[in-house]
Amino acid sequence: MFSGSIPALVTPFRDGAVDEKAFRRLVDWQIENGSSALVPCGTTGEASTLSNAEHHRVIELCVEQAAGRVPVIAGCGSNDTMNALLHMTFSKKCGAQAALCVAPYYNRPSQAGLIAHFSYLAENNDLPIILYNVPGRTVTDILPETVCELAKRYPDKIVGIKDASGDLSRVTDHRMGIGKHFCQLSGDDELALPANAAGAVGCISVTANVAPKLCAEFQAACAANDLALARELNDKLYPLHYAMFEDASPGPVKYALSRVHEWMGEELRLPMVPCSDAARQAVDAALEHAGLV
DSSP, X not given: OOOEEEEBOOOOEETTEEOHHHHHHHHHHHHHTTOOOBBOSSXXXXXXXXXHHHHHHHHHHHHHHHTTSSOBEEEOOOSSHHHHHHHHHHHHHHTXXXXXXXXXXXXXXXXXXXXXXXXXXXXXXXXXXXXXXXXXXXXXXXXXXXXXXXXHHOTTTEEEEEEOSSOTHHHHHHXXXXXXXXXXXXXXXXXXXXXXXXXXXXXXXXXXXXXXXXXXXXXXXXHTTOHHHHHHHHHHHHHHHHHTTXXXXXXXXXXXXXXHOTTOOOOOOTTOOOOOHHHHHHHHHHHHHTTOO
């Protein structure tokens, strides 16, 4: 259903408000440079700082600007099941093709609670769901047996996973427990190469915000089983993958985008603050290594 390089888009701000013009330009630039789908309102999009009205407007903008050229996977996660459903209902209405739903954060639900949460979403909305497992942020791990249970219960509704657990063995766990049809996407840019080798089909990427063409070429090389080219492109991108997290994300990626485009600012929302000088130096070096500046 989804594959290739899929940027988790930043949300540009100007004077405290969503910068709609810059966001539209970002969407166009991503599509023009080979991104295969788009994710608005994910972690990198600072969704946790957006009001529901802003959250929905960003999804709407993305769908409008993409205009059917690539699918939109709307960030719909929440630690509140009913709020996640609200996001899904809006996203379905405005034309998104799927919902990216993170494990409920802060609440720390059990595996039974996770099954209940995602089951409720699957049973009360027609939008396909991509699970998002990022225990480093949520302090809740969607274990492989839970993923398999959900995918078997709702084969037409729970269609894939963005896995940012850092555990590469899970790609095989999911493939063997569910089947090859289940869409596995890496949630860690630096692990995309081995994840693809194990059976993943793409990456929901931070780095692709800044280097969409290189990330798309890398994913295409993986899909073509051209390991030599994939490794060469991965080496080119590798320092940038790490530089994106030299300080709290998305500070470094917004700084990197401001280096690449004059129309993209660095503004973040509290509690996020601009990245440190050390992070800027790492980003600068990585951009040069990748040939982007």
